[in-house]
Amino acid sequence: MKHQHIVVIGGGASGLLSAIIAKRNHAQVTLIERNPKLGKKILATGNGRCNYTNQQTHAEHYNHPDFVQHALEVFGAKKTIQFFEKLGISPRIEDLGKAYPMSEQASSIVDVLVYEVEQLGIKVMCNAKVTQVIKKPNGFTSTLSDGQQIESDKVILATGGKAMPGSGSDGNGYQIAESLGHSITALFPSLVKLKLNSPYLKQMDGVKIQGTVQLLDQNQVIQSEQGDILFTSYGISGPTILQISRKANEMLLEHQDVKLKVIMLNQMTKEDIERRFQLMQDKPLELSLVGLVHKKIIPAIIKEAGIPNPSIRFSQLTPKEKSKLMNLMFDWRFKVIDSKGYEDAQVTAGGVRIDEINPLSMESRIVPGLYMTGEILDIDGLCGGYNLQWAWSSAYLAGKHASI
Ligand SMILES: Cc1cc2nc3c(=O)[nH]c(=O)nc-3n(C[C@H](O)[C@H](O)[C@H](O)COP(=O)(O)OP(=O)(O)OC[C@H]3O[C@@H](n4cnc5c(N)ncnc54)[C@H](O)[C@@H]3O)c2cc1C
Incomplete structure (x- = not known):
């Protein structure tokens, strides 16, 4: 033979x-x-x-x-x-x-x-x-x-x-x-970090949270991953993001609007947060969030909620401000603009x-x-x-x- x-x-x-x-x-x-x-x-x-x-x-x-x-x-x-x-x-x-x-x-x-x-x-x-x-x-x-x-x-x-x-x-x-x-x-590229368009990236650089990240297509959740989420100076990374990156990049290729929804507090309910806010009524807002979310996130989330004065007492917030703040803990949207490319991709x-x-x-x-x-x-x-x-x-x- x-x-x-x-x-x-x-x-x-x-x-x-x-x-x-x-x-x-x-x-x-x-x-x-x-x-x-x-x-x-x-x-x-x-x-x-x-x-x-x-x-x-x-x-x-x-x-x-x-x-x-x-x-x-x-x-x-x-x-x-x-x-x-x-x-x-x-x-x-x-x-x-x-x-x-x-x-x-x-x-x-x-x-x-x-x-x-x-x-x-x-x-x-x-x-x-x-x-x-x-x-x-x-x-x-x-x-x-x-x-x-x-x-x-x-x-x-x-x-x-x-x-x-x-x-x-x-x-x-x-x-x-x-x-x-x-x-x-x-x-x-797939299994790659994603670049975001957000004014808060510099201040949140290095923040790691345990949460849930969801990929949205016109407000519909098309992929959901739970675990470590890492904010960086250019965007977002971590195992959850790598898994989502394939679909996100495919959508970018098709010129679609790509949004991520970050659920920071996936181990708490809205009722838990409300109870906590009741307890913190008289504290300056920025301090009332210490111990709940990472310190580097606090100024960003207050700004995103449209609250101009971070030292305002929690009790002085309008109902709209309170509800916006609360919603951000469970639904913070970020726009994906690109990935870190082949240099950074695993596959x-x-x-x-x-x-x-x-x-x-x-x-x-x-x-x-x-x-x-x-x-x-x-x-x-x-x-x-x-x-x-x-x-x-x-x-x-x-x-x-x-x-x-
Ligand atoms: C940073 C990183 C981490 C990863 N971690 C994991 C992991 O933990 N688990 C996992 O399952 N996967 C992981 N992957 C993915 C995995 O490494 C690849 O999918 C896998 O190596 C692909 O194997 P391959 O043989 O197709 O190609 P490769 O392993 O890329 O090998 C191709 C080879 O061909 C050679 N070559 C190319 N062109 C020519 C040519 N014209 N003439 C001669 N030689 C040529 C290249 O030099 C290279 O050595 C990771 C990838 C990266 C980048």
Whole structure:
């Protein structure tokens, strides 16, 4: 039986895993990475700890559940944890499912993958950027930026998306895919901090609250997330915001009015607040709010309620002022104007159209012998280990099928 020669373009998460699977399946594998070292982006994942999967992974955590279903069934979270355990990664499970290496070092994931690549005898070419891939009748020619040409039977395109372009994933892979006849959907950053238009950002910079944030479309709540919300000098961040950012950015792309509703006091009722205000009747307003909301928020919320004198006694407020103040605790609206962009994003939404890819093998339906994995495809997941899981799952299928 002829052993396939497979060129894997991109030595990130999905490139590394697909190269390993293909080589274990007796293919001859050449792994090409433009950076001096393999796995650069992995080092930045999970705040340097690498949230490499999530035990709760489900197709619904992705933008195209039907497309990812098969890959997750074949190589889902359980298989991923087993795969990495065999390489030496003991899992540390947090928040009911997020898996990290016990060492709490993302570098452990890179180290064990690179060791396995070396052990298997995979040919690795670093500092090598592929600029062109041409399909020939019996295979492919990949050309590097120095003019060198590499022939292969199959190609796995694992060049990632556009998020964190300094990692080497700067979107150039989309051009390679396009030149081979593929189409790319609209691209936008996801799992990213959001910029707001608000006069209070400077004074609220650094304030972290535990609350609820809701994304509104014409006053209708379309997504609601509970947890840490962090105000910054440019806008808003925190896990809640990252989860909401995909939909918010999609709406911005469609030039829609994007508003966030922040519920600061989600553990209290309006009655609780009324009782508190009764107790604080004779205090200056700004002091009456101390102990209820963060100190840096107090001047902002008083201003937003249209109360000119922050030292006025609570009892002197008009009923309208009182009700406005009260409402802001449970419904403070902010206009989203942009995101922090690809530099700050964890993932790219959009990519190679999935109807051009066979979900059972990750092979192109346009160019037989060409496979694509990970973020280059129009697949992205929520925050929590799901994007790396997609990289591993798609890589497993591509590595397996390309080597046949
Ligand atoms: C800061 C940050 C934190 C993250 N944290 C998490 C997390 O904790 N959990 C999680 O699930 N996901 C996380 N992600 C997302 C996750 O890292 C990506 O979705 C995943 O790495 C995508 O894998 P990939 O193989 O498609 O691409 P990448 O890992 O981006 O790899 C692509 C590789 O291809 C190389 N390359 C590109 N073009 C060429 C070329 N022309 N020639 C040769 N080489 C090329 C690049 O240099 C790069 O090494 C995070 C992302 C970021 C930016």
